[in-house]
Amino acid sequence: xxxxxxxxxxxxxxxxxxxxxxxxxxxxxxxxxxxxxxxxxxxxxxxxxxxxxxxxxxxxxxxxxxxxxxxxxxxxxxxxxxxxxxxxxxxxxxxxxxxxxxxxxxxxxxxx
Amino acid sequence: xxxxxxxxxxxxxxxxxxxxxxxxxxxxxxxxxxxxxxxxxxxxxxxxxxxxxxxxxxxxxxxxxxxxxxxxxxxxxxxxxxxxxxxxxxxxxxxxxxxxxxxxxxxxxxxxx
Numbered sequence: 645x646x647x648x649x650x651x652x653x654x655x656x657x658x659x660x661x662x663x664x665x666x667x668x669x670x671x672x673x674x675x676x677x678x679x680x681x682x683x684x685x686x687x688x689x690x691x692x693x694x695x696x697x698x699x700x701x702x703x704x705x706x707x708x709x710x711x712x713x714x715x716x717x718x719x720x721x722x723x724x725x726x727x728x729x730x731x732x733x734x735x736x737x738x739x740x741x742x743x744x745x746x747x748x749x750x751x752x753x754x755x756x
Numbered sequence: 757x758x759x760x761x762x763x764x765x766x767x768x769x770x771x772x773x774x775x776x777x778x779x780x781x782x783x784x785x786x787x788x789x790x791x792x793x794x795x796x797x798x799x800x801x802x803x804x805x806x807x808x809x810x811x812x813x814x815x816x817x818x819x820x821x822x823x824x825x826x827x828x829x830x831x832x833x834x835x836x837x838x839x840x841x842x843x844x845x846x847x848x849x850x851x852x853x854x855x856x857x858x859x860x861x862x863x864x865x866x867x868x869x
Contacts, residue, residue, distance in 0.1 A: 650798070676855055685863070687863055690857040690858070695855060743814075744801075746799040747798050748796060
């Protein structure tokens with residue numbers, strides 16, 4: 645049973661508009677959440693993270709929102725750029741603090 | 757610059773053969789992980805290590821083994837390769853603790869024929 649789920653396998657957005665990627669989790673022991681970005685033939689790279697004691701973290705065009713009661717987080721990209729086209733993975737770490745559990749990924753396509 | 761490297765980048769092997777994928781990191785991280793990426797499944801944890809001589813099974817460990825004899829290396833061995841093990845394999849490393857990111861290698865594409 646997947647503890648971290650990304651229910652949208654793909655998302656297509658026009659350049660300049662907002663991209664919203666969603667992630668749900670089931671394990672209430674998860675305390676830290678991360679988003680990774682992956683281009684073809686490359687390893688995932690860290691994008692942004694959020695601790696469970698916060699509900700929002702912003703870094704430039706990227707903002708992650710956490711709704712702990714709903715066990716839901718989302719990644720907002722504003723404005724979206726063609727170079728943002730990649731697969732985005734949501735990941736979580738439990739309060740033992742070491743192991744990443746990943747969602748299935750969402751492929752984002754930003755059209756010029 | 758510190759880095760994490762995997763070798764080979766591509767490997768084709770026959771069913772039943774033993775295969776070892778290498779992972780080497782120069783971050784001096786205690787934690788190292790092996791994941792496999794398959795369509796529809798995202799990244800699934802195979803094995804992980806929290807330090808030298810420490811190894812643990814992940815979600816999909818059957819048919820795989822690892823050993824950790826030093827900080828820098830965590831080789832992944834497929835004891836008897838099966839077609840179901842055709843996948844892209846990623847190694848990662850991180851510092852201990854919750855608020856740290858993991859750094860990934862570029863991946864090894866393994867095909868078992």
